Amino acid sequence: MEGIIAIWQRDLLKFFRDKARLFGSFTMPILFLLIFGGGMSGSMETMMAGSMPKGAEGFNYVEFVFPGIVAMTLLMTSIFSAMSVIEDKDFGYMKEIMVSPISRVSIAIGKMLGSATVATIQGVMLFLLIPLLGLSYDVMALIQVIPFMFLLGCALSSLGLLFASLINSTQGFQLTVQILVMPMIFLSGALFPISNMPAWMDFIVKINPVTYGVDVMKKVMVDIENLSAPVLDAMGLNISLFGRQITIFEEVLFIGIFTTILVLLSTVSFKRANA
Amino acid sequence: MESIISVKNLRKSYKNTEAVKGINFEVEEGEIFGFLGPNGAGKSTTINMICTMLKPTSGSIIINDYDVSKDKDAVRGSIGIIFQENTLDEKLTAHENLMLHCRFYKVPKEKREERIQEVLEIVDLVNEQKQRVETFSGGMKRRLEIARGLLHYPKVLFLDEPTVGLDPQTRAHLWEYILRLKEKEGITMFLTTHYLDEAEISDRVAIMDQGEIIAIDSPTALKDQLGGDIIELSTEDNEQALKEINEKVKEAKVTVEEDTIHLKVASSDAFISSFIKTLNIPITRLNIRKPTLNDVFLAFTGRKIGETVKE
Numbered sequence: 332m333e334g335i336i337a338i339w340q341r342d343l344l345k346f347f348r349d350k351a352r353l354f355g356s357f358t359m360p361i362l363f364l365l366i367f368g369g370g371m372s373g374s375m376e377t378m379m380a381g382s383m384p385k386g387a388e389g390f391n392y393v394e395f396v397f398p399g400i401v402a403m404t405l406l407m408t409s410i411f412s413a414m415s416v417i418e419d420k421d422f423g424y425m426k427e428i429m430v431s432p433i434s435r436v437s438i439a440i441g442k443m444l445g446s447a448t449v450a451t452i453q454g455v456m457l458f459l460l461i462p463l464l465g466l467s468y469d470v471m472a473l474i475q476v477i478p479f480m481f482l483l484g485c486a487l488s489s490l491g492l493l494f495a496s497l498i499n500s501t502q503g504f505q506l507t508v509q510i511l512v513m514p515m516i517f518l519s520g521a522l523f524p525i526s527n528m529p530a531w532m533d534f535i536v537k538i539n540p541v542t543y544g545v546d547v548m549k550k551v552m553v554d555i556e557n558l559s560a561p562v563l564d565a566m567g568l569n570i571s572l573f574g575r576q577i578t579i580f581e582e583v584l585f586i587g588i589f590t591t592i593l594v595l596l597s598t599v600s601f602k603r604a605n606a
Numbered sequence: 607m608e609s610i611i612s613v614k615n616l617r618k619s620y621k622n623t624e625a626v627k628g629i630n631f632e633v634e635e636g637e638i639f640g641f642l643g644p645n646g647a648g649k650s651t652t653i654n655m656i657c658t659m660l661k662p663t664s665g666s667i668i669i670n671d672y673d674v675s676k677d678k679d680a681v682r683g684s685i686g687i688i689f690q691e692n693t694l695d696e697k698l699t700a701h702e703n704l705m706l707h708c709r710f711y712k713v714p715k716e717k718r719e720e721r722i723q724e725v726l727e728i729v730d731l732v733n734e735q736k737q738r739v740e741t742f743s744g745g746m747k748r749r750l751e752i753a754r755g756l757l758h759y760p761k762v763l764f765l766d767e768p769t770v771g772l773d774p775q776t777r778a779h780l781w782e783y784i785l786r787l788k789e790k791e792g793i794t795m796f797l798t799t800h801y802l803d804e805a806e807i808s809d810r811v812a813i814m815d816q817g818e819i820i821a822i823d824s825p826t827a828l829k830d831q832l833g834g835d836i837i838e839l840s841t842e843d844n845e846q847a848l849k850e851i852n853e854k855v856k857e858a859k860v861t862v863e864e865d866t867i868h869l870k871v872a873s874s875d876a877f878i879s880s881f882i883k884t885l886n887i888p889i890t891r892l893n894i895r896k897p898t899l900n901d902v903f904l905a906f907t908g909r910k911i912g913e914t915v916k917e
Binding site: 333334336337341344345348349422423424426427428429430431432433434 | 657658659678679680682683685687689691692693694695696697698702706707709710711712754
Protein backbone atom coordinates (compact mmCIF):
# COMPACT_ATOMS: atom_id res chain seq x y z
CA MET A 332 0.00 0.00 0.00
CA GLU A 333 2.77 2.37 1.03
CA GLY A 334 4.49 1.62 -2.25
CA ILE A 335 1.37 2.44 -4.29
CA ILE A 336 0.96 5.80 -2.54
CA ALA A 337 4.65 6.62 -2.94
CA ILE A 338 4.59 5.97 -6.69
CA TRP A 339 1.32 7.86 -7.07
CA GLN A 340 2.57 10.88 -5.11
CA ARG A 341 5.77 11.03 -7.10
CA ASP A 342 3.81 11.29 -10.35
CA LEU A 343 1.58 14.02 -8.95
CA LEU A 344 4.50 15.98 -7.55
CA LYS A 345 6.22 15.85 -10.92
CA PHE A 346 3.05 16.90 -12.71
CA PHE A 347 2.66 20.04 -10.61
CA ARG A 348 6.34 20.91 -11.05
CA ASP A 349 6.11 20.69 -14.82
CA LYS A 350 4.36 23.96 -15.63
CA ALA A 351 4.70 23.51 -19.37
CA ARG A 352 2.85 20.23 -19.23
CA LEU A 353 0.22 21.70 -16.95
CA PHE A 354 -0.77 24.38 -19.45
CA GLY A 355 0.31 22.78 -22.68
CA SER A 356 -2.22 20.04 -22.24
CA PHE A 357 -4.92 22.70 -22.35
CA THR A 358 -4.39 23.68 -25.97
CA MET A 359 -5.68 20.53 -27.66
CA PRO A 360 -9.08 20.43 -25.91
CA ILE A 361 -9.54 24.16 -26.41
CA LEU A 362 -8.82 23.74 -30.09
CA PHE A 363 -11.38 20.96 -30.31
CA LEU A 364 -13.90 22.98 -28.35
CA LEU A 365 -13.44 25.87 -30.76
CA ILE A 366 -13.76 23.70 -33.85
CA PHE A 367 -16.49 21.36 -32.72
CA GLY A 368 -18.22 23.55 -30.19
CA GLY A 369 -18.05 26.92 -31.90
CA GLY A 370 -17.45 26.35 -35.56
CA MET A 371 -19.28 23.18 -36.27
CA SER A 372 -22.16 23.31 -33.87
CA GLY A 373 -24.46 25.03 -36.36
CA SER A 374 -23.85 22.59 -39.19
CA MET A 375 -23.92 19.64 -36.83
CA GLU A 376 -27.29 20.67 -35.51
CA THR A 377 -28.73 21.16 -39.00
CA MET A 378 -27.25 17.89 -40.11
CA MET A 379 -28.79 16.11 -37.17
CA ALA A 380 -32.09 17.90 -37.51
CA GLY A 381 -32.41 16.58 -41.06
CA SER A 382 -32.08 12.96 -40.07
CA MET A 383 -33.86 13.37 -36.81
CA PRO A 384 -37.38 12.46 -35.97
CA LYS A 385 -39.70 15.27 -35.09
CA GLY A 386 -39.45 16.62 -31.61
CA ALA A 387 -35.66 16.70 -31.53
CA GLU A 388 -35.36 20.41 -32.07
CA GLY A 389 -34.09 20.94 -28.53
CA PHE A 390 -30.76 19.44 -29.50
CA ASN A 391 -27.82 21.55 -28.34
CA TYR A 392 -24.62 20.28 -29.88
CA VAL A 393 -22.26 22.18 -27.61
CA GLU A 394 -23.95 20.74 -24.58
CA PHE A 395 -23.56 17.33 -26.18
CA VAL A 396 -19.94 17.72 -27.16
CA PHE A 397 -18.55 19.28 -23.98
CA PRO A 398 -18.52 16.07 -21.90
CA GLY A 399 -17.09 14.36 -24.97
CA ILE A 400 -14.19 16.79 -25.10
CA VAL A 401 -13.59 16.36 -21.39
CA ALA A 402 -13.49 12.59 -22.02
CA MET A 403 -11.11 13.14 -24.90
CA THR A 404 -8.82 15.11 -22.60
CA LEU A 405 -8.98 12.25 -20.12
CA LEU A 406 -8.03 9.84 -22.87
CA MET A 407 -5.08 11.89 -24.08
CA THR A 408 -3.72 12.74 -20.67
CA SER A 409 -4.14 9.26 -19.22
CA ILE A 410 -2.40 7.54 -22.05
CA PHE A 411 0.35 10.08 -22.43
CA SER A 412 0.96 10.22 -18.69
CA ALA A 413 1.63 6.51 -18.84
CA MET A 414 4.58 7.51 -20.97
CA SER A 415 6.30 8.41 -17.69
CA VAL A 416 7.00 4.68 -17.40
CA ILE A 417 9.10 4.88 -20.55
CA GLU A 418 10.79 8.05 -19.34
CA ASP A 419 11.59 6.29 -16.10
CA LYS A 420 13.12 3.45 -18.09
CA ASP A 421 15.18 5.94 -20.09
CA PHE A 422 16.39 7.89 -17.10
CA GLY A 423 17.08 4.74 -15.11
CA TYR A 424 14.59 5.42 -12.32
CA MET A 425 12.57 2.35 -13.28
CA LYS A 426 15.53 0.26 -12.10
CA GLU A 427 15.34 1.85 -8.66
CA ILE A 428 11.68 0.87 -8.53
CA MET A 429 12.18 -2.60 -9.96
CA VAL A 430 14.91 -3.66 -7.53
CA SER A 431 12.91 -2.50 -4.54
CA PRO A 432 10.68 -4.92 -2.67
CA ILE A 433 7.45 -3.26 -3.87
CA SER A 434 5.18 -5.89 -5.37
CA ARG A 435 4.84 -5.64 -9.14
CA VAL A 436 1.10 -5.23 -8.91
CA SER A 437 1.60 -2.21 -6.63
CA ILE A 438 3.90 -0.67 -9.22
CA ALA A 439 1.21 -1.09 -11.88
CA ILE A 440 -1.57 0.24 -9.64
CA GLY A 441 0.54 3.16 -8.39
CA LYS A 442 1.43 4.20 -11.92
CA MET A 443 -2.15 3.74 -13.11
CA LEU A 444 -3.53 5.86 -10.26
CA GLY A 445 -0.91 8.52 -10.92
CA SER A 446 -1.91 8.94 -14.56
CA ALA A 447 -5.61 8.72 -13.76
CA THR A 448 -5.34 11.44 -11.13
CA VAL A 449 -3.39 13.74 -13.42
CA ALA A 450 -5.96 13.14 -16.17
CA THR A 451 -8.87 13.86 -13.84
CA ILE A 452 -7.28 17.09 -12.66
CA GLN A 453 -6.85 18.21 -16.26
CA GLY A 454 -10.40 17.21 -17.09
CA VAL A 455 -11.75 19.17 -14.16
CA MET A 456 -9.69 22.17 -15.20
CA LEU A 457 -11.74 22.23 -18.41
CA PHE A 458 -14.81 23.00 -16.31
CA LEU A 459 -13.43 26.53 -16.15
CA LEU A 460 -14.42 26.93 -19.80
CA ILE A 461 -18.10 26.19 -19.19
CA PRO A 462 -19.19 29.81 -18.70
CA LEU A 463 -17.17 30.91 -21.73
CA LEU A 464 -19.03 28.45 -23.92
CA GLY A 465 -22.36 29.77 -22.75
CA LEU A 466 -23.22 26.48 -21.15
CA SER A 467 -24.70 25.87 -17.78
CA TYR A 468 -24.47 22.58 -15.98
CA ASP A 469 -25.79 21.83 -12.55
CA VAL A 470 -22.95 22.27 -10.03
CA MET A 471 -23.97 19.09 -8.23
CA ALA A 472 -23.86 17.20 -11.53
CA LEU A 473 -20.36 18.52 -12.16
CA ILE A 474 -19.24 17.28 -8.77
CA GLN A 475 -20.95 13.94 -9.26
CA VAL A 476 -19.27 13.36 -12.59
CA ILE A 477 -15.75 13.60 -11.14
CA PRO A 478 -15.63 10.04 -9.74
CA PHE A 479 -16.77 8.73 -13.12
CA MET A 480 -14.10 10.77 -14.82
CA PHE A 481 -11.56 9.25 -12.48
CA LEU A 482 -12.83 5.78 -13.26
CA LEU A 483 -12.54 6.37 -16.99
CA GLY A 484 -9.07 7.81 -16.34
CA CYS A 485 -8.12 4.57 -14.57
CA ALA A 486 -9.29 2.46 -17.50
CA LEU A 487 -7.40 4.53 -20.05
CA SER A 488 -4.30 4.82 -17.89
CA SER A 489 -4.18 1.07 -17.50
CA LEU A 490 -4.30 0.79 -21.27
CA GLY A 491 -1.49 3.31 -21.65
CA LEU A 492 0.45 1.53 -18.92
CA LEU A 493 0.23 -1.80 -20.68
CA PHE A 494 1.63 -0.29 -23.85
CA ALA A 495 4.29 1.64 -21.96
CA SER A 496 5.42 -1.50 -20.16
CA LEU A 497 5.80 -3.32 -23.47
CA ILE A 498 7.44 -0.57 -25.51
CA ASN A 499 10.92 0.77 -24.82
CA SER A 500 11.11 3.96 -26.84
CA THR A 501 9.16 7.17 -26.52
CA GLN A 502 8.80 7.44 -30.29
CA GLY A 503 7.49 3.91 -30.61
CA PHE A 504 5.02 4.58 -27.85
CA GLN A 505 3.75 7.82 -29.37
CA LEU A 506 3.25 6.19 -32.74
CA THR A 507 1.41 3.19 -31.37
CA VAL A 508 -0.73 5.33 -29.16
CA GLN A 509 -1.67 7.75 -31.95
CA ILE A 510 -3.06 4.84 -33.92
CA LEU A 511 -5.02 3.80 -30.88
CA VAL A 512 -6.23 7.14 -29.60
CA MET A 513 -7.92 8.50 -32.72
CA PRO A 514 -10.36 5.61 -33.29
CA MET A 515 -11.04 5.50 -29.58
CA ILE A 516 -12.22 9.12 -29.70
CA PHE A 517 -14.12 9.00 -32.95
CA LEU A 518 -15.78 5.67 -32.25
CA SER A 519 -16.98 6.53 -28.80
CA GLY A 520 -19.76 9.00 -29.30
CA ALA A 521 -17.64 11.70 -27.70
CA LEU A 522 -17.78 14.11 -30.63
CA PHE A 523 -20.83 12.96 -32.59
CA PRO A 524 -23.62 10.49 -31.99
CA ILE A 525 -22.83 6.92 -32.85
CA SER A 526 -26.20 5.63 -33.84
CA ASN A 527 -26.60 3.88 -37.21
CA MET A 528 -23.03 2.65 -37.56
CA PRO A 529 -22.14 -0.32 -39.79
CA ALA A 530 -21.96 -3.55 -37.84
CA TRP A 531 -18.18 -3.91 -37.67
CA MET A 532 -17.78 -0.34 -36.53
CA ASP A 533 -20.56 -0.79 -34.05
CA PHE A 534 -18.58 -3.69 -32.60
CA ILE A 535 -15.58 -1.43 -31.99
CA VAL A 536 -17.88 1.15 -30.45
CA LYS A 537 -19.25 -1.45 -28.06
CA ILE A 538 -15.87 -2.72 -26.82
CA ASN A 539 -14.42 0.78 -26.51
CA PRO A 540 -14.30 1.78 -22.83
CA VAL A 541 -14.48 5.43 -23.84
CA THR A 542 -17.99 4.81 -25.20
CA TYR A 543 -19.27 3.88 -21.79
CA GLY A 544 -17.23 6.51 -20.00
CA VAL A 545 -18.55 9.26 -22.24
CA ASP A 546 -22.06 7.92 -22.01
CA VAL A 547 -22.01 7.91 -18.21
CA MET A 548 -20.53 11.40 -18.14
CA LYS A 549 -23.22 12.70 -20.47
CA LYS A 550 -25.95 11.01 -18.51
CA VAL A 551 -24.68 12.59 -15.33
CA MET A 552 -23.89 16.05 -16.69
CA VAL A 553 -26.78 16.62 -19.06
CA ASP A 554 -30.18 16.95 -17.47
CA ILE A 555 -31.64 13.96 -19.29
CA GLU A 556 -34.88 13.81 -17.37
CA ASN A 557 -36.11 16.89 -19.15
CA LEU A 558 -35.14 15.76 -22.63
CA SER A 559 -37.56 14.09 -24.97
CA ALA A 560 -36.85 10.59 -26.21
CA PRO A 561 -36.01 11.72 -29.77
CA VAL A 562 -33.39 14.15 -28.45
CA LEU A 563 -31.91 11.43 -26.27
CA ASP A 564 -31.76 9.22 -29.31
CA ALA A 565 -30.19 11.94 -31.37
CA MET A 566 -27.51 12.44 -28.75
CA GLY A 567 -26.80 8.74 -28.85
CA LEU A 568 -27.60 8.30 -25.22
CA ASN A 569 -29.56 5.13 -25.68
CA ILE A 570 -26.75 2.63 -26.06
CA SER A 571 -28.09 -0.86 -26.17
CA LEU A 572 -26.28 -4.14 -25.98
CA PHE A 573 -27.93 -7.36 -27.12
CA GLY A 574 -31.12 -5.46 -27.71
CA ARG A 575 -31.31 -4.14 -24.19
CA GLN A 576 -30.58 -0.66 -22.92
CA ILE A 577 -27.61 -0.68 -20.58
CA THR A 578 -27.61 1.04 -17.23
CA ILE A 579 -25.00 3.30 -15.66
CA PHE A 580 -24.18 0.51 -13.23
CA GLU A 581 -23.41 -1.91 -16.05
CA GLU A 582 -21.28 0.68 -17.78
CA VAL A 583 -19.29 1.31 -14.62
CA LEU A 584 -18.92 -2.43 -14.16
CA PHE A 585 -17.59 -2.80 -17.70
CA ILE A 586 -15.01 -0.04 -17.18
CA GLY A 587 -14.03 -1.56 -13.84
CA ILE A 588 -13.48 -5.01 -15.33
CA PHE A 589 -11.58 -3.53 -18.28
CA THR A 590 -9.26 -1.68 -15.86
CA THR A 591 -8.67 -4.74 -13.70
CA ILE A 592 -7.74 -6.92 -16.65
CA LEU A 593 -5.33 -4.35 -18.05
CA VAL A 594 -3.67 -3.71 -14.70
CA LEU A 595 -3.12 -7.45 -14.32
CA LEU A 596 -1.66 -7.67 -17.81
CA SER A 597 0.68 -4.76 -17.01
CA THR A 598 1.73 -6.54 -13.83
CA VAL A 599 2.62 -9.63 -15.82
CA SER A 600 4.53 -7.43 -18.22
CA PHE A 601 6.48 -5.83 -15.34
CA LYS A 602 7.27 -9.26 -13.97
CA ARG A 603 8.48 -10.48 -17.33
CA ALA A 604 10.59 -7.38 -17.82
CA ASN A 605 13.28 -9.01 -15.74
CA ALA A 606 12.79 -12.64 -16.53
CA MET B 607 32.74 -16.27 9.08
CA GLU B 608 29.23 -16.70 7.79
CA SER B 609 28.74 -16.43 4.08
CA ILE B 610 26.11 -13.88 3.14
CA ILE B 611 25.97 -14.70 -0.56
CA SER B 612 26.23 -18.23 -1.76
CA VAL B 613 26.13 -18.98 -5.47
CA LYS B 614 25.93 -22.59 -6.65
CA ASN B 615 26.13 -23.91 -10.21
CA LEU B 616 24.72 -20.67 -11.53
CA ARG B 617 24.06 -20.83 -15.24
CA LYS B 618 22.49 -18.51 -17.74
CA SER B 619 22.12 -19.43 -21.36
CA TYR B 620 20.62 -17.52 -24.23
CA LYS B 621 19.65 -19.02 -27.55
CA ASN B 622 23.13 -19.46 -28.98
CA THR B 623 25.42 -18.58 -26.15
CA GLU B 624 26.06 -19.57 -22.60
CA ALA B 625 26.78 -16.31 -20.80
CA VAL B 626 27.40 -17.85 -17.38
CA LYS B 627 28.66 -21.42 -17.30
CA GLY B 628 27.82 -22.85 -13.90
CA ILE B 629 29.79 -20.75 -11.44
CA ASN B 630 30.23 -21.22 -7.69
CA PHE B 631 31.37 -18.75 -5.07
CA GLU B 632 30.66 -17.47 -1.60
CA VAL B 633 30.86 -13.96 -0.22
CA GLU B 634 31.52 -13.66 3.49
CA GLU B 635 29.71 -11.29 5.76
CA GLY B 636 31.47 -7.96 6.18
CA GLU B 637 34.02 -8.35 3.41
CA ILE B 638 34.60 -6.26 0.32
CA PHE B 639 34.30 -8.64 -2.59
CA GLY B 640 35.74 -7.48 -5.89
CA PHE B 641 34.24 -8.96 -9.01
CA LEU B 642 36.43 -8.43 -12.04
CA GLY B 643 36.45 -9.46 -15.63
CA PRO B 644 36.81 -8.12 -19.15
CA ASN B 645 33.77 -6.75 -20.97
CA GLY B 646 31.48 -9.53 -22.08
CA ALA B 647 32.80 -11.99 -19.49
CA GLY B 648 29.36 -12.49 -17.94
CA LYS B 649 29.85 -10.14 -15.00
CA SER B 650 26.73 -8.05 -15.52
CA THR B 651 24.65 -11.13 -16.23
CA THR B 652 25.81 -12.63 -12.94
CA ILE B 653 25.12 -9.47 -10.96
CA ASN B 654 21.69 -9.07 -12.51
CA MET B 655 20.84 -12.61 -11.50
CA ILE B 656 22.06 -12.03 -7.95
CA CYS B 657 20.02 -8.81 -7.72
CA THR B 658 16.77 -10.51 -8.81
CA MET B 659 16.78 -8.60 -12.09
CA LEU B 660 17.37 -11.62 -14.30
CA LYS B 661 16.14 -15.17 -13.99
CA PRO B 662 18.89 -17.81 -13.94
CA THR B 663 18.62 -20.75 -16.33
CA SER B 664 19.67 -23.04 -13.48
CA GLY B 665 21.54 -23.02 -10.20
CA SER B 666 20.86 -21.39 -6.88
CA ILE B 667 21.66 -18.09 -5.21
CA ILE B 668 21.17 -17.57 -1.48
CA ILE B 669 21.51 -14.08 -0.04
CA ASN B 670 21.10 -13.42 3.66
CA ASP B 671 19.46 -16.89 3.93
CA TYR B 672 16.84 -16.04 1.31
CA ASP B 673 16.56 -17.89 -1.96
CA VAL B 674 16.68 -15.45 -4.87
CA SER B 675 14.31 -17.47 -7.03
CA LYS B 676 11.70 -18.02 -4.31
CA ASP B 677 11.93 -15.07 -1.96
CA LYS B 678 12.53 -12.16 -4.33
CA ASP B 679 11.07 -9.46 -2.12
CA ALA B 680 13.03 -10.55 0.96
CA VAL B 681 16.21 -10.56 -1.12
CA ARG B 682 15.38 -7.14 -2.57
CA GLY B 683 14.91 -5.82 0.95
CA SER B 684 18.32 -7.15 2.04
CA ILE B 685 20.39 -5.61 -0.71
CA GLY B 686 21.24 -2.10 -1.85
CA ILE B 687 22.39 -1.45 -5.38
CA ILE B 688 24.42 1.40 -6.81
CA PHE B 689 24.01 1.04 -10.54
CA GLN B 690 26.55 1.97 -13.12
CA GLU B 691 24.18 4.56 -14.58
CA ASN B 692 22.32 7.29 -12.77
CA THR B 693 18.98 6.11 -11.38
CA LEU B 694 17.98 9.21 -9.44
CA ASP B 695 14.89 11.24 -10.23
CA GLU B 696 16.53 14.48 -11.31
CA LYS B 697 13.36 16.54 -11.11
CA LEU B 698 13.07 15.84 -7.41
CA THR B 699 15.25 17.10 -4.60
CA ALA B 700 17.84 14.95 -2.89
CA HIS B 701 15.62 14.70 0.16
CA GLU B 702 12.59 13.66 -1.90
CA ASN B 703 14.61 10.96 -3.63
CA LEU B 704 15.68 9.57 -0.29
CA MET B 705 12.18 9.77 1.17
CA LEU B 706 10.74 7.83 -1.77
CA HIS B 707 13.36 5.17 -1.26
CA CYS B 708 12.40 4.88 2.45
CA ARG B 709 8.82 4.31 1.42
CA PHE B 710 9.67 1.77 -1.28
CA TYR B 711 11.64 -0.20 1.29
CA LYS B 712 9.14 0.22 4.14
CA VAL B 713 11.51 1.98 6.50
CA PRO B 714 9.41 2.67 9.64
CA LYS B 715 7.83 6.15 9.48
CA GLU B 716 9.33 7.50 12.69
CA LYS B 717 12.86 6.49 11.63
CA ARG B 718 12.83 7.96 8.11
CA GLU B 719 13.93 11.52 8.82
CA GLU B 720 16.65 10.38 11.19
CA ARG B 721 18.07 7.89 8.70
CA ILE B 722 17.95 10.35 5.83
CA GLN B 723 20.01 12.82 7.84
CA GLU B 724 22.35 10.03 8.88
CA VAL B 725 23.15 8.90 5.33
CA LEU B 726 23.36 12.47 4.07
CA GLU B 727 25.98 13.11 6.70
CA ILE B 728 28.00 10.09 5.61
CA VAL B 729 28.20 11.45 2.06
CA ASP B 730 28.45 15.14 3.03
CA LEU B 731 25.27 16.32 1.37
CA VAL B 732 23.36 17.64 4.38
CA ASN B 733 23.36 21.23 3.13
CA GLU B 734 22.31 20.34 -0.41
CA GLN B 735 19.35 18.13 0.47
CA LYS B 736 16.69 20.65 -0.58
CA GLN B 737 18.16 21.14 -4.03
CA ARG B 738 16.94 19.36 -7.11
CA VAL B 739 19.21 16.57 -8.24
CA GLU B 740 19.54 18.07 -11.73
CA THR B 741 21.64 20.86 -10.22
CA PHE B 742 24.14 18.34 -8.77
CA SER B 743 27.56 17.52 -10.20
CA GLY B 744 28.39 13.97 -11.27
CA GLY B 745 30.22 13.26 -8.03
CA MET B 746 27.39 14.58 -5.89
CA LYS B 747 24.88 12.41 -7.72
CA ARG B 748 27.03 9.37 -7.14
CA ARG B 749 27.32 10.18 -3.46
CA LEU B 750 23.59 10.66 -3.23
CA GLU B 751 23.04 7.28 -4.85
CA ILE B 752 25.34 5.66 -2.35
CA ALA B 753 23.45 7.38 0.46
CA ARG B 754 20.21 6.12 -0.99
CA GLY B 755 21.54 2.58 -1.27
CA LEU B 756 22.24 2.64 2.47
CA LEU B 757 18.91 3.98 3.69
CA HIS B 758 17.28 0.64 4.35
CA TYR B 759 20.40 -0.75 6.06
CA PRO B 760 21.09 -3.41 3.45
CA LYS B 761 23.10 -6.48 4.37
CA VAL B 762 24.94 -6.32 1.06
CA LEU B 763 25.71 -3.25 -1.00
CA PHE B 764 26.32 -3.84 -4.70
CA LEU B 765 28.52 -1.24 -6.34
CA ASP B 766 28.55 -1.66 -10.09
CA GLU B 767 31.35 0.51 -11.47
CA PRO B 768 30.66 3.17 -8.83
CA THR B 769 33.37 5.55 -10.00
CA VAL B 770 32.97 5.33 -13.74
CA GLY B 771 32.96 8.75 -15.42
CA LEU B 772 34.26 10.61 -12.38
CA ASP B 773 37.45 12.63 -12.18
CA PRO B 774 40.33 11.12 -10.17
CA GLN B 775 39.85 13.45 -7.22
CA THR B 776 36.16 12.67 -6.86
CA ARG B 777 36.99 9.01 -7.28
CA ALA B 778 39.43 9.09 -4.42
CA HIS B 779 36.86 10.86 -2.26
CA LEU B 780 34.22 8.32 -3.09
CA TRP B 781 36.45 5.47 -1.97
CA GLU B 782 37.05 7.28 1.28
CA TYR B 783 33.29 7.35 1.83
CA ILE B 784 32.96 3.71 0.92
CA LEU B 785 35.74 2.63 3.27
CA ARG B 786 34.35 4.81 6.05
CA LEU B 787 31.07 3.01 5.55
CA LYS B 788 32.61 -0.39 5.76
CA GLU B 789 34.27 0.50 9.03
CA LYS B 790 31.19 2.12 10.50
CA GLU B 791 28.43 -0.20 9.42
CA GLY B 792 30.22 -3.43 8.57
CA ILE B 793 28.19 -3.78 5.40
CA THR B 794 29.26 -6.46 2.96
CA MET B 795 30.21 -4.92 -0.37
CA PHE B 796 30.08 -6.52 -3.75
CA LEU B 797 32.10 -4.42 -6.12
CA THR B 798 32.81 -4.35 -9.81
CA THR B 799 35.25 -1.91 -11.31
CA HIS B 800 37.37 -1.33 -14.36
CA TYR B 801 40.01 0.45 -12.34
CA LEU B 802 42.03 -2.42 -10.96
CA ASP B 803 43.93 -0.23 -8.54
CA GLU B 804 40.57 0.44 -6.93
CA ALA B 805 39.92 -3.27 -6.60
CA GLU B 806 42.98 -3.49 -4.33
CA ILE B 807 40.82 -2.44 -1.39
CA SER B 808 38.88 -5.70 -1.73
CA ASP B 809 39.37 -8.42 0.83
CA ARG B 810 38.96 -10.94 -1.93
CA VAL B 811 38.56 -10.70 -5.68
CA ALA B 812 37.07 -13.07 -8.18
CA ILE B 813 38.12 -12.91 -11.80
CA MET B 814 35.54 -13.95 -14.32
CA ASP B 815 36.27 -14.73 -17.95
CA GLN B 816 34.12 -16.25 -20.67
CA GLY B 817 31.37 -17.20 -18.28
CA GLU B 818 33.60 -18.87 -15.73
CA ILE B 819 35.35 -17.82 -12.56
CA ILE B 820 39.01 -18.47 -13.19
CA ALA B 821 40.52 -17.18 -9.97
CA ILE B 822 39.28 -16.22 -6.56
CA ASP B 823 41.44 -15.13 -3.66
CA SER B 824 42.75 -12.11 -1.78
CA PRO B 825 44.60 -9.58 -3.97
CA THR B 826 47.83 -10.30 -2.11
CA ALA B 827 47.51 -14.04 -2.57
CA LEU B 828 46.77 -13.63 -6.25
CA LYS B 829 49.78 -11.43 -6.71
CA ASP B 830 51.96 -13.84 -4.73
CA GLN B 831 50.69 -16.65 -6.88
CA LEU B 832 52.03 -14.76 -9.84
CA GLY B 833 55.22 -14.36 -7.86
CA GLY B 834 58.45 -12.53 -8.40
CA ASP B 835 59.04 -9.07 -9.80
CA ILE B 836 58.29 -7.34 -13.01
CA ILE B 837 60.94 -5.44 -14.90
CA GLU B 838 59.75 -2.98 -17.50
CA LEU B 839 62.28 -1.58 -19.87
CA SER B 840 62.55 0.41 -23.05
CA THR B 841 65.62 0.45 -25.22
CA GLU B 842 66.83 2.37 -28.23
CA ASP B 843 66.02 -0.61 -30.43
CA ASN B 844 63.44 -2.91 -28.90
CA GLU B 845 63.54 -5.46 -31.71
CA GLN B 846 67.25 -5.95 -31.39
CA ALA B 847 66.96 -6.03 -27.62
CA LEU B 848 64.28 -8.70 -27.78
CA LYS B 849 66.47 -10.84 -29.96
CA GLU B 850 69.29 -10.55 -27.48
CA ILE B 851 67.07 -11.27 -24.53
CA ASN B 852 65.67 -14.36 -26.16
CA GLU B 853 69.17 -15.62 -26.85
CA LYS B 854 70.86 -14.88 -23.57
CA VAL B 855 68.22 -14.71 -20.87
CA LYS B 856 66.53 -17.98 -19.98
CA GLU B 857 65.07 -17.38 -16.52
CA ALA B 858 62.62 -14.58 -17.42
CA LYS B 859 59.18 -14.64 -18.98
CA VAL B 860 59.09 -12.00 -21.70
CA THR B 861 56.13 -10.06 -23.02
CA VAL B 862 56.01 -6.94 -25.15
CA GLU B 863 53.48 -4.20 -24.91
CA GLU B 864 53.73 -1.23 -27.21
CA ASP B 865 57.23 0.19 -26.68
CA THR B 866 57.87 -1.56 -23.38
CA ILE B 867 59.41 -4.97 -22.79
CA HIS B 868 58.17 -6.77 -19.67
CA LEU B 869 60.29 -9.35 -17.96
CA LYS B 870 58.89 -11.44 -15.18
CA VAL B 871 61.51 -12.93 -12.90
CA ALA B 872 61.52 -14.78 -9.58
CA SER B 873 63.68 -12.17 -7.91
CA SER B 874 64.90 -8.98 -9.44
CA ASP B 875 67.78 -8.50 -6.96
CA ALA B 876 69.81 -11.41 -8.30
CA PHE B 877 68.75 -10.94 -11.87
CA ILE B 878 69.09 -7.28 -12.64
CA SER B 879 72.84 -6.65 -12.33
CA SER B 880 73.87 -9.49 -14.62
CA PHE B 881 71.02 -8.70 -16.99
CA ILE B 882 72.11 -5.13 -17.56
CA LYS B 883 75.60 -6.30 -18.40
CA THR B 884 74.41 -8.86 -20.94
CA LEU B 885 72.39 -6.36 -22.91
CA ASN B 886 74.33 -4.44 -25.57
CA ILE B 887 71.55 -2.10 -26.63
CA PRO B 888 71.41 1.06 -24.49
CA ILE B 889 68.49 1.08 -22.08
CA THR B 890 66.39 4.26 -22.13
CA ARG B 891 64.02 3.42 -19.31
CA LEU B 892 63.99 0.84 -16.55
CA ASN B 893 61.40 0.14 -13.90
CA ILE B 894 61.23 -2.65 -11.37
CA ARG B 895 58.01 -3.34 -9.56
CA LYS B 896 55.92 -5.93 -7.76
CA PRO B 897 53.00 -7.42 -9.71
CA THR B 898 49.71 -5.53 -9.48
CA LEU B 899 46.17 -6.76 -9.98
CA ASN B 900 46.57 -5.64 -13.57
CA ASP B 901 49.32 -8.21 -14.05
CA VAL B 902 47.22 -10.82 -12.32
CA PHE B 903 44.35 -10.02 -14.59
CA LEU B 904 46.52 -10.12 -17.67
CA ALA B 905 48.08 -13.42 -16.62
CA PHE B 906 44.73 -15.07 -16.01
CA THR B 907 42.73 -13.74 -18.92
CA GLY B 908 45.41 -12.86 -21.43
CA ARG B 909 43.75 -9.48 -21.77
CA LYS B 910 43.73 -6.12 -20.14
CA ILE B 911 40.53 -5.27 -18.34
CA GLY B 912 39.21 -2.71 -20.81
CA GLU B 913 39.46 -5.05 -23.79
CA THR B 914 36.38 -6.72 -25.10
CA VAL B 915 36.28 -10.45 -25.72
CA LYS B 916 36.84 -11.11 -29.39
CA GLU B 917 34.74 -13.82 -30.95
